[in-house]
Amino acid sequence: MTIAARCRRAAALILCLAAGVLALLLGASPVHAGVMTQAELARRFPAPLTVGERDAELPIWPLFREGGSGSELAGYVFESGDLAPIPGFSGVPVNLLVAIDPAGRFIGVEVLSQHEPVFQYGLGEAPLFEFVKQYQGVSLKQNIRIETNSRQARQPDAGRVSIDGISRATVSVRIINESVLAAALLVSRRKLGFGAGKGGSSIARVRTDRPETLSFQRLLDDGVLRHLRVTNAQMEKLYAGSDGARLDEEALRQPDAIFIDLYLACVSVPAVARSLLSAASLAKLAPWLEQGDQAILVISSGRHRVPGDDFTRGGIPERLLLRQHQLAIDMRDLDLDLKLVPGLGVPADASLAVFRIPAEAGLDPGAAFDFTVPVTRSKGQFYPERIARELPVSYQIPSRFLIAAAGGASWHDAWQARRLDLLILVCGLVVLALALSRPRKLSGNARRFQWFRGAYLLFTIGFIGYHAQAQLSIVNLTGVIQALASGRSLAFLLHDPLTVALWGFVVVSLLLWGRGTFCGWLCPFGALQECAGKLARLCSLPQWKVSRAMDARLKRLKYVALALILASALTGVAVDTLVELEPFKTAITLNFVRAWPYAAYALALLAISVFIHKFFCRYLCPLGAALALLGRFRLLDWIPRRSECGRPCQTCRHRCDYQAIAPDGKVAYDECFQCMDCVVIHESAQRCAPRLLEIKRARTIPIVSDTGAAP
Template identity: 65%
Template sequence: MRATLTCVLCLLAGVLALVLGATPAQAGVLTRAEMTRRFPAPLMVGEREADLPVWPLFKQNATATELVGYVFESIDLAPIPGFSGVPLNLMVAIDPKGVFIGVEVLSHHEPVFLDGLGEAPLYQFVKQYKDLSLKQNISIETGGHRVRHPDAAHAYIDGVSKATASVRIINQSVLAAALKVSRKKLGFAAGRDPDQIARVRQDVFEPLDLKRMMADGLVQRLRVSNRDIERLFAGGPGAGLDPQALAQPDDTFIDLYLACVSVPSIGRNLLTAAGWRKLQGRLEEGDHALIVMSSGRYSVTGDDFVRGSVPDRILLRQEKLPIDMRDLDLDLKLALPLAADSVTIFRVIGQAGLDPASPMDFALPVTRNKGIVYPERITRELSLRYTLPQRLLTKVEDNSKSWPGIWNARRWELATLAAGLAVLSVALTMQKRLTANGSRFNWFRRAYLVFTVGFVGYYAQGQLSIVNVTGVVQALWARRGLEFLLFDPMTVALWAFVLVSLLVWGRGTFCGWLCPFGALQELTGKLAQWLRIPQLRVRHRTDARLKYIKYVALAGIIASAFFSNELTDKLVELEPFKTAITLSFVRSWPYVAYAVGLLLASGFVYKFFCRYLCPFGASLALLGRFRLLDWIPRYKDCGAPCQTCRHRCDYQAISPSGAVAYDECFQCMDCVVIYESDEKCAVRILEIKRHRTIPIQPAARSSI
């Protein structure tokens, strides 16, 4: 019990540390000298910028100094935790057009790449970003889902088998960091991720006139008179400074019509057929075009406006974030009768992150000057909100950048897992009926263990591990979020079920039914018994002491997670799960020998690793102490005097007194089968004998 107490105290200390304070998240590690070494002449490394942690790269071009790009570390801009709970740190370089110059791995703690697959596949994966553009939709292809149609708007990179979730986290780290830099330095607006927003339906066209379009909100109008604009400045220093507004209050200040002309139901109705074709030729996939038609004394372009530039008299914001618009320098004719002195088409590039499904807020700044030498500028804004109807839009399918896309891609696997968990739940809830026939129960259990090994383990890669625990501890300790867990839907789904089952039945549901390596061990042990390999039964006292080892291992691993990620990476190798299940024994020979050795040991000592060494099992045993049910039925004679179940329990989880040690119970239900059997349960056999009576027939009397 001392080891168990030590483990509990260690976990409580960790929780207390999280409550009282935490160490700050890791920051970038590159220095000016290191940057100069990595980017030698003719390149020149500028000073690290203060407003954003990026290093500008320059080169001399004749007499001019030319900007080559920006270099930054992903951990400074997108510290997304990997599966160890520690963010990967990647050096990313992009040029002024948003094209990747290169991506390199500076540090990582991804279990699958540490002495697993090795780091070579990781380095090969990040090399694929070179020459790709942020203007492209970059997707990861794995396995049989390879549909390559690369073009200016789409790019595809090969994933890494057995590391699908890890490379998706890497991809999100690279793109999230690069998009932050591009929005700040390259003119991309600070909008949403352009691949996670709605799209305009190009296949929908509705013939509409101007009256119907205005009624539906497809065209918005803003009419402001001189009187209205004077009211806007009333009560402030700008009041009364416009003589024309005071002299002609009812005249039009601006009469503006605005629409998203890249929507077919708008553009094809507003523009001539030739104008629509011309507009389409100037837009790339994901771009939006906004038409502004106005008349009156105030123009959105102004006398000093330069065609092709960004306007300063009309601004676009979405969710309070500015989004750049640029004049397309197009002269297009209108197909509908609409009086307008000025018609201007503005383009919003796809990378700006404009979401057509969300309201667009337009502002027209109107400025008045007061004074002569140093005039005071007083600015007020006219506002207009524009929203497209949902019938003209469609939600984009999530891709590998975001965890919802991963869940969607694995929906059939999740459905299969859900069905399997439902079957298990029903079976365990109806244990009396399940165990009524011992032979039938044995077939059910073996079939389910095969499902666990084959589907949950090797196919769906749903092996829960102590790495899940240390990852959460390390992320919380560094005050990082837990979103990284969502990149592995099978793990999240299993954890959700296991946390519930811990409260109901305890540790045994996962360890006895859902652990792929545990199931592999049990099948190995059953095969050894069928082959009549001698089974070693450890003495009760020795067995009890050996079971403390896993708690000591758990305490050591959890403690290491607070001060040394490198040590944690080594200690978690006590588990053979990565070797046997995740990597299917494709690993360097010491790890394979260790995993195979544990399987062979289970052929002699039943589930040797699970009972004595598994730190993850120890963590579940501690959590399982909060279970609600003592679900194994017992007779008052169990243990005193009957010892049948104790001697037949391969896990040695039943004490001589007949009490069940639920911390060590794997829910194999062999004792429940015995309990329900009239042929195996000594208590039931004796009870039957006590109630068995032999009828005595009176002797037949012969008549005289």
């Protein structure tokens, strides 16, 4: 084959490999990760603000303001896609950069990425950019109302605030608002002390294992059905002595008439739902509630009904507001036609509505729900003065319907939620440990070994890498170093159970076999490179072997990279930039869906590995360097050797793609990736020269004389 033909084949292979990888990854489950770096945030938040180190527990950065008395906390900045990746109309979450101050007010909101069709192909992005600017100055303690062509003046101390929506983009704007609020509420609870610092698994959960049905009176007595009844006269009394007094003519004419007759119940509690809703209504409601969601049933009659005659179904009610621990929480109408159980003691003409509170809002079922019914009267004709009053309704779910919070250890839920993945990972690690503990038996049949290794590499790429997102990284080590240097807890590690389990196995394997177990079997990007190299060999592409002297020099590069990254982690200088030497985030975590320089770099490394075996792993990987250093404390020299290895036999040395065997036959375990090719050769009667010689000698027929005695 000519050189030109080989080059064409190589180019075609690289293009096919890149297309195949991208097709595989883009079709995989989307896993979002932040795109902001500390340097980029510093550019967006210039002096007098400074951007601190990324938080160890949440993907957020603190903002500090320099003053005469030193630095003070000015707020936090974060990406909504990291904390509340709510899918948009296109199925892809809109990613927003959100900043809030210590009082829970929005410093600003910016759009980082979006794929909403209405903005991509219709209105353009300009209306979206203008929409998110309106969050500046709004407080999380205010209920946010989105209106089209709203002209209401902002009042910082008002309980409600209006934001001007976008015509023809109602759904997208609603989802964006939910993403902004869900992410900001999570940060405010965890970092600003709102909501008693509760979030995640530190809040109670509704029990689903209580099949009881309660009478109407028992519902009222237990407080799971709250009743508010206000007459016109009582409403007028609330306005007495104010500018809103005697403005409601109907109330003055009929003081004993009902202004509002309201019942509230949390029907995400199964016992409450069964007691109030018909069987058909229960079946209708169930598909709309996911784990952690809450649903509020509203039964109302009278003049001031909830949600009101002019309410647009599917929207957020204005006549019923919810707060918990002073934080405003949105409820959205499910637009379901529900029916009550016959015979309940509610007015016959009462209207029904059910409102959903998504789990992302962080509502704690174990704490009080602070409902308010706002009532507004207007005085004046052209520029009317609005006088507001609120009717409070407190709601509390009894403890017998709840599972108590797990003592604030939010990582418990992460381990519980991923128990199936953990089981699969542990089974995979047990299989690998058993196989590696008997290397000669595993390698006794070369064909069987190749099938086992190939299958395990696919398991590493598909399950450990893209599904479980358990790619170990130098970032794991720098995060630990930074936490220890600043005196922070290492509890943040527990929020990623599969990574913790995999690190535990790797530490044990380092003591037994050295770095090769992870680098050769459990690294998804390393397995991806090896598969690319195997595919190249099947296509008869040329393989370039670096000279021994150059190989030795290049292998020092990864130790230099490791030293620079560890130094930057200790000093906090440019660490986010240096760790990008690893392509793991781009290739595995972000599925190559990243800015083109990062994707091009990762693809280039894969392309090089087509011709130079696992180029990145051998010469550039800082994590590999760290594991090589730690692996020097291994207990076993597990690769079997013969006295003839290296003296004179050089078969294994020439076949070692990692160039980890010296001419004298000694194995450099620091550079060994445990591919076990040398063990396969050692056990093969067809490939191992010393064994071939032994077999040949065994087959030698001794010469004897015709007398029967050996000469």
